[in-house]
Amino acid sequence: MDDQLKNTLLRAVHAGADVLRHYFEGTFEVHSKDSLNNLVTEVDQKAENVIIEVIKSDFPEHFILSEEVGELSTSSNYKWVIDPIDGTVNFAHSIPICCISIGLEKDGLLMMGAVFNPFMNELFFAEKGKGATLNNKPLSVSKNANLESACLVTGFPYRWVDVGTDPISVFERFIRLGLPVRRLGSAALDLCWVAAGRFDGFWEYNLNPWDIAAGYLIVEEAGGRITNFNGDPYSIYDKQTLATNGNIHDQMLLVIKNG
Ligand code: IPD
Ligand code: CA
Ligand code: CA
Numbered sequence: 001m002d003d004q005l006k007n008t009l010l011r012a013v014h015a016g017a018d019v020l021r022h023y024f025e026g027t028f029e030v031h032s033k034d035s036l037n038n039l040v041t042e043v044d045q046k047a048e049n050v051i052i053e054v055i056k057s058d059f060p061e062h063f064i065l066s067e068e069v070g071e072l073s074t075s076s077n078y079k080w081v082i083d084p085i086d087g088t089v090n091f092a093h094s095i096p097i098c099c100i101s102i103g104l105e106k107d108g109l110l111m112m113g114a115v116f117n118p119f120m121n122e123l124f125f126a127e128k129g130k131g132a133t134l135n136n137k138p139l140s141v142s143k144n145a146n147l148e149s150a151c152l153v154t155g156f157p158y159r160w161v162d163v164g165t166d167p168i169s170v171f172e173r174f175i176r177l178g179l180p181v182r183r184l185g186s187a188a189l190d191l192c193w194v195a196a197g198r199f200d201g202f203w204e205y206n207l208n209p210w211d212i213a214a215g216y217l218i219v220e221e222a223g224g225r226i227t228n229f230n231g232d233p234y235s236i237y238d239k240q241t242l243a244t245n246g247n248i249h250d251q252m253l254l255v256i257k258n259g
Contacts, residue, residue: 002111002112002127004058005059005078005104005111005112006112006127008054008055008058008059009102009104009112009113009114010114010123010125011054012051012054012055012082012100012102013051013100013102013114013115013116013123014116015050015051015053015054016047016048016050016051016084016085016100016102016116017100017116017118018050019043019046019047019050020043020047020085020091020098020100020118020119021118021119023041023043023046024091024094024096024119025094028041028042028043029041029042030042030092034158034159035158035159037089037158038158038159039088039089039092040068040088041085041088041091041092043085043091044067044068044084044085044088045068045084047084047085047100048066048067048068048069048082048084051066051082051084051100051102052064052066052069052072052082055080059076059078061074061076062074062076062078062079062080063075063076063078063079063080064079064080064082065079065080065081065082065209065210066080066081066082066083066084066210067082067083067084067208067210068084077106077107078104078105078106079104079105079106079108080102080103080104080105081102081103081104081105081209081210081213081214081236082101082102082210083100083101083102083188083210083211084100085098085099085100086098086099086100086101086115086186086187086188086189086210086211087099087184087185087186087188087189089185090184090185090186095185096117096119096120097117097119097184097185097186097189098117098119098185098186098189099115099116099117099118099186099188099189099192100114100115100116100118101113101114101115101188101210101211101213101214101215102114102115102213102214103210103212103213103214103216103217103236105213109128110128110213110214110216110217110236111127111128111217112125112126112127112128112217113125113126113213113214113215113216113217113218114214115188115189115191115192115214115215115218117189121135122134122135122192123135123136124139124192124195124196124214124215124218125218126195126214126217126218126220126221126222127217127221128217128221129221130221131221131222132195132217132218132219132221132222134192134195134196139195139196139197139218139221139222140195140197140222140223141194141195141197141200141219141222141223141224141244141245141246142197142198142199142200142245143197143245143247144200144245144247144248145247145248146248146251147177147179147248147251147252147255148177148178148179150179150200150201150248151179151180151182151198151199151200152174152179152180152181152182152199152200152201152202152203152252153181153182153183153184153190153193153194153199153201153202154167154170154171154174154181154182154183154190154202154203154204155183155184155185155187155190155204155207156168156171156183156204156205157205157206159206166205167204167205170203170255170256173255173256174255177255182199187202187204187207187211187212187215187241188211188212188214188215189215190202190204190215190243191212191215191216191218191219191243192215192218192219194219194222194224194243194244194245195215195218195219195221195222195224196222197222197245200244200245200247200248201242201243201244201245201248201249201252202241202242202243202244203229203240203241203242203243203252203256204241205239205240205241206239207239207241209236209237212236212241213236215243216234216236216243219243223245223246224243224244224245224246225243225244225245225246225249226241226242226243226244227242227249227253228240228241228242229242229253229256229257230257231249231250231253242256
């Protein structure tokens with residue numbers, strides 16, 4: 001069964017990727033969602049359609065949660081959590097830092113996840129208890145144990161109503177420590193790049209389950225740690241995300257909490 005699920009997962013991310021490649025740098029419709037720069041393009045919808053088609057044709061009874069269509073709810077204990085394009089603003093501006101992200105939960109726990117950036121040809125994959133890979137090669141987080149020499153990444157919400165000034169103050173505290181902090185514009189890739197040891201840590205407020213599901217498992221299976229800002233065990237439905245190589249986790253928590 002797990003092999004079948006993996007096969008479906010990989011076919012689904014590749015089907016989505018074909019759509020992204022087809023439209024990249026071309027013309028397509030772009031609309032705003034709840035705020036001017038929270039975009040949805042017709043490519044998000046087309047990629048989502050083909051991804052769901054692949055999953056539904058193999059597992060018609062499975063539950064689906066996907067960013068643009070929402071919940072296609074069933075009583076199945078399998079739930080596919082889909083972001084057809086993570087990094088839509090990048091995609092709409094022809095910036096090749098975007099991906100398809102699909103996580104699969106069984107009984108509420110992540111069991112498999114894939115994140116594919118077709119423009120860098122990087123496929124990140126993880127299966128619970130079996131490690132994480134990048135293009136089939138084992139992945140592991142960095143070994144850096146000092147926040148002082150860490151390279152970090154973050155992101156900012158489109159809407160500020162529910163978050164106050166916290167994301168800016170936390171960002172300022174890390175910057176004032178003299179640390180390099182990057183902003184890629186794709187939370188799923190931020191997580192995968194922590195898993196790959198490119199970044200030592202990532203934090204963000206107000207992400208959604210489809211941004212995080214696959215990347216969460218990929219970070220954990222690459223040996224990293226992921227919690228909310230209290231250091232509690234993580235759920236993809238949390239509104240605070242801290243993912244690190246594990247070694248600098250507590251040091252980052254101190255900076256985030258001690259405003
Ligand atoms: C966004 C990206 C971005 C993050 C936003 C997300 P989208 O997802 O992951 O990095 O900062 O909060 O909404 O809209 O491109 O799917
Ligand atoms: Ca997203
Ligand atoms: Ca998206």
